[in-house]
Amino acid sequence: MDRSELADYLRRARTRLTPRDVGLSAGPRRRTPGLRREEVAQLAGMSTDYYTRLEQRRGSHPSRQMLTALARALRLTDVERDHLFHLAGEEPPRPGGSSEHVRPGLLLILDRLHDLPASVLSDWGEVLAQNAMSVALTGDHTGTNIIRHWFTVPGGRDLAPPENHGQHGRAHVASLRAVTAARPDDPGPAALVAELRAESEEFEELWTAHDVVVRRPSPKRFLHPVVGVLDLDCEVLLSDGHSQQLVVHSARPGTQTYEGLELLRVVGLQDLSPSP
Numbered sequence: 001m002d003r004s005e006l007a008d009y010l011r012r013a014r015t016r017l018t019p020r021d022v023g024l025s026a027g028p029r030r031r032t033p034g035l036r037r038e039e040v041a042q043l044a045g046m047s048t049d050y051y052t053r054l055e056q057r058r059g060s061h062p063s064r065q066m067l068t069a070l071a072r073a074l075r076l077t078d079v080e081r082d083h084l085f086h087l088a089g090e091e092p093p094r095p096g097g098s099s100e101h102v103r104p105g106l107l108l109i110l111d112r113l114h115d116l117p118a119s120v121l122s123d124w125g126e127v128l129a130q131n132a133m134s135v136a137l138t139g140d141h142t143g144t145n146i147i148r149h150w151f152t153v154p155g156g157r158d159l160a161p162p163e164n165h166g167q168h169g170r171a172h173v174a175s176l177r178a179v180t181a182a183r184p185d186d187p188g189p190a191a192l193v194a195e196l197r198a199e200s201e202e203f204e205e206l207w208t209a210h211d212v213v214v215r216r217p218s219p220k221r222f223l224h225p226v227v228g229v230l231d232l233d234c235e236v237l238l239s240d241g242h243s244q245q246l247v248v249h250s251a252r253p254g255t256q257t258y259e260g261l262e263l264l265r266v267v268g269l270q271d272l273s274p275s276p
Contacts, residue, residue: 009083
């Protein structure tokens with residue numbers, strides 16, 4: 001790990017970005033060129049103290065997951081991400097397998113969709129990035145797997161109507177089966193399948209049914225605790241190679257759901273649930 005070069009690279013990558021580039025408000029009386037350290041830390045999901053130590057050549061060796069988060073926060077290209085990994089003494093992700101790196105152009109689109117819930121997912125359910133509206137709709141799930149969440153987390157289905165649970169579960173399993181068949185040497189999806197077959201009887205039953213499907217645009221109903229029932233259209237845009245998906249939810253103007261989505265945009269992340 002080259003602490004000096006890593007610190008310099010992080011600092012230069014940070015100062016070349018503006019808050020607008022990453023969907024943040026600049027605020028008044030801004031003197032710092034580029035992003036502040038605390039903003040990078042927020043985007044990467046780490047403490048400001050740890051990120052500051054990295055720029056001061058004092059930080060401990062960052063994990064591969066942390067390097068991926070930094071590459072995403074700093075909007076690095078594939079080549080720039082690989083350089084970041086090399087400076088940290090790590091091998092970059094192998095081509096052909098799953099990658100958690102979201103290209104800057106895709107993140108730019110995500111940031112611009114400020115009035116629609118949008119997220120970037122891997123083809124096997126890893127939530128790689130969310131905009132603020134997506135967090136307001138479903139909660140912050142960046143870094144989690146939606147298929148694992150569905151089958152193993154208590155309350156993981158609360159946003160979906162009970163009558164739709166069977167359909168969602170079958171779609172999750174069939175989509176995962178298609179990915180594992182397409183990339184048999186990719187350890188990520190294979191490990192997730194082994195984990196869920198061991199932990200969830202429902203998953204095991206659906207897995208043995210051997211259905212195959214890929215995610216397609218479809219309407220989805222959400223039971224939101226603040227704004228109520230939302231019937232949203234779901235569009236899925238595929239990246240090159242189809243390994244990542246930009247998922248965008250929208251509502252038709254003039255509908256009750258459209259008004260509910262506007263209310264969700266206004267209240268944002270505020271917790272308006274009644275106090276116990």
